Amino acid sequence: MASTSVSRVVPASPQKVWSLVGGFDTLPDWLPYILESTTLEGGRVRQLKNPDGEVIVERLVDFNETERHYSYAVVEAPFPVTGYVSTIxxxxxxxxxxxxxxxxxxxxxxxxxxDDEVVDLFTGIYRDGLDALHKTLSG
Incomplete structure (x- = not known):
């Protein structure tokens, strides 16, 4: 099992940041790589589309409003991995x-x-995503 983690300080209060990123269906609001998000199964599953038209399906596996974090598992994606679980x-x-x-x-x-190839892939996705979040909150 490989893993990676990226963190970034952004110019907004934790509550303001959480109000933007904490919704399981809000990726298009701050992540340019995701153009569309549709919730399924009462909001526990999201179907995402990227700029290439590829579909990514993710299932919410943990959510904690008080501690401001959620975790999700990839059900379907064009990534060369299995057993993917991520936390924001x-x-x-x-x-x-x-x-x-x-x-x-x-x-x-x-x-x-x-391992190195997928670590590099997801490190880049997370880094670019947090850079986009920073830009969204700065503007």
């Missing part, structure tokens, strides 16, 4: 009410590629 967390930055740290992490087993 929003943390307070001590002494800075107007900042938050967002951590996006995942674990997965590569299929047909090396």
């Amino acid at each position: 967390r929003v943390h307070a930055v001590p002494g800075h009410e107007d900042l938050a740290e967002v951590q996006w992490s995942g674990r997965f087993a590569p299929v047909g590629v090396s």
Whole structure:
């Protein structure tokens, strides 16, 4: 099992950040890689579409409003992995009410590629996503 984690401090309060990223169906609001999100099964599953028209289906496996985090598993995706589970967390930055740290992490087993290749893939996705979140909150 391989894993990666990326974190980024963003210019908004933890509550403001969570109000943007904490909705399981809000990825198109801040992540340019996801153009469309449709919820299924009462909001526990999201069907995403990327710019190439590929479909990604993810299932919510854990959600904690108070601690500001959720985890999801990939059900279907064009990624060379199996057993993918990812978590997005929003943390307070001590002494800075107007900042938050967002951590996006995942674990997965590569299929047909090396650990390094999938770690690089998801590290890039998480880094680019958190950069886009920073830009959204700065604008």
